[in-house]
Amino acid sequence: MDIDQLKPITNIPYPEYYEFFMDWKTPVVIATLYAVTIHLLNPSRDTAKLSRVEAKNRGVNNASSSSKLFTTFVFLHNLFLSIYSGVTFVNMVQALHRLFNNYSVHDAYCDVDGTFWDEALGYWGYLFYLSKFYEVVDTAIILIKGRRSSLLQTYHHSGAMITMWSGIRYKAQPIWIFVVFNSLIHSIMYMYYAFTSIGLHPPGKRYLTSMQISQFLVGMSTAISYLFVPDCLQTPGQRFAVGLNIAYLLPLTYLFVDFARKTYGKRKAAAKKVD
Numbered sequence: 493m494d495i496d497q498l499k500p501i502t503n504i505p506y507p508e509y510y511e512f513f514m515d516w517k518t519p520v521v522i523a524t525l526y527a528v529t530i531h532l533l534n535p536s537r538d539t540a541k542l543s544r545v546e547a548k549n550r551g552v553n554n555a556s557s558s559s560k561l562f563t564t565f566v567f568l569h570n571l572f573l574s575i576y577s578g579v580t581f582v583n584m585v586q587a588l589h590r591l592f593n594n595y596s597v598h599d600a601y602c603d604v605d606g607t608f609w610d611e612a613l614g615y616w617g618y619l620f621y622l623s624k625f626y627e628v629v630d631t632a633i634i635l636i637k638g639r640r641s642s643l644l645q646t647y648h649h650s651g652a653m654i655t656m657w658s659g660i661r662y663k664a665q666p667i668w669i670f671v672v673f674n675s676l677i678h679s680i681m682y683m684y685y686a687f688t689s690i691g692l693h694p695p696g697k698r699y700l701t702s703m704q705i706s707q708f709l710v711g712m713s714t715a716i717s718y719l720f721v722p723d724c725l726q727t728p729g730q731r732f733a734v735g736l737n738i739a740y741l742l743p744l745t746y747l748f749v750d751f752a753r754k755t756y757g758k759r760k761a762a763a764k765k766v767d
Contacts, residue, residue, distance in 0.1 A: 498661070501614040513622065519657040523650035526628055530641050537640060566633055566689040574682035576623065580616050581675040584668065587612030602724035603665045613668050614660075620671045621656040624649070644747040651740045658736045662729030666715045670737065673707040701752045708745040712738055 500510050512518060591608045592600045603609055628649050631641050659667025681700055687693070715734055718724050725731050 501618050502610075504615060504618055510618075514657070514661050516657065516661070519653040522625060523653045526631075526653075527646050527650050530631060530635075530646050533635055535635075535638065535640050539638075539640075562636070563689060567686050569629055569633070570682045570686035570689060573623070573627070574679050574686060577675040577678035577682060580620055581672060581679055583616055584612055584672045584675065587616075588668070588672070598721070601665075602718075602721060604723075606663075608665075608668070609663055613665075613671070614663070617656075617660050617667055617671050620675065621653075621660050624652045624656050627652070642751070644744075644751055647747060648744060651744065655733075655737045655740045658729075658733035662727065662733045664730040664733035665724065666718045666734050666737070669711045669714050673711050677703055677707055698752075698756050701748065701756075705745060705748050705752065708741050708748065712741045712745070715741075 498511070498514055500507060504510060587608060590611075591603070594600075595604075595607075599605075600608070603613075631645055631649060634641050634645070656667070656670065658664065659670065677700075680703070684694060684697065684700060715738055718734055719731070725734060
């Protein structure tokens with residue numbers, strides 16, 4: 493039997509939709525529709541800037557505060573994703589701990605007999621893949637607030653759908669990197685946004701961006717290592733998934749670094765002028 497053959501994951505919710513979500517056309521079509529829709533609905537830079545100025549003149553620091561219902565939705569949306577990401581991270585780390593306790597480093601790293609996949613990665617990775625479709629609500633919130641969705645935002649969300657699909661579809665062992673690192677960052681990031689949606693502003697947003705960039709660099713390096721470990725990636729599909737994820741992370745890392753440079757560089761320059 494072809495070891496790249498599609499095999500359903502056990503105990504997943506709504507298994508009748510598994511083949512639909514594992515069809516390559518599903519993430520590609522949805523990601524394309526998402527990107528095109530954002531391009532059509534995105535306000536111009538001038539319009540978005542005017543919206544921010546008007547909100548500031550009205551004393552509104554967060555556009556969601558203009559509607560209690562919308563504020564509640566934004567808060568619950570971020571709280572849900574934070575808790576869900578935290579649960580995913582804890583379960584994945586516990587499974588990794590069991591794996592490396594019971595197998596040699598090579599066998600655990602490569603999940604040679606599929607134990608890690610069967611016990612954790614298949615289930616939690618599949619749910620994490622599905623969550624990437626829901627996360628586009630982030631962009632909807634940005635547009636409702638009258639703000640402009642950046643290229644970083646669009647590329648990040650659309651690319652995550654396709655890269656997560658490839659890892660789960662081909663049972664690529666390195667997809668655990670995406671699930672573990674990203675779930676950790678998201679558990680912190682979405683809790684931060686939950687607070688800001690209700691008017692609380694904890695410090696550390698700059699460190700969140702640094703953590704995101706760090707996860708890409710460490711994750712990409714770890715994924716590349718799988719290409720050189722003997723008898724690890726055994727199928728063309730697994731090698732394709734790893735290559736696709738690396739190709740996605742390279743420009744994503746650049747976009748995040750560029751965002752950090754423009755955002756925090758300007759703030760630092762402005763602070764120096766005030767001094």
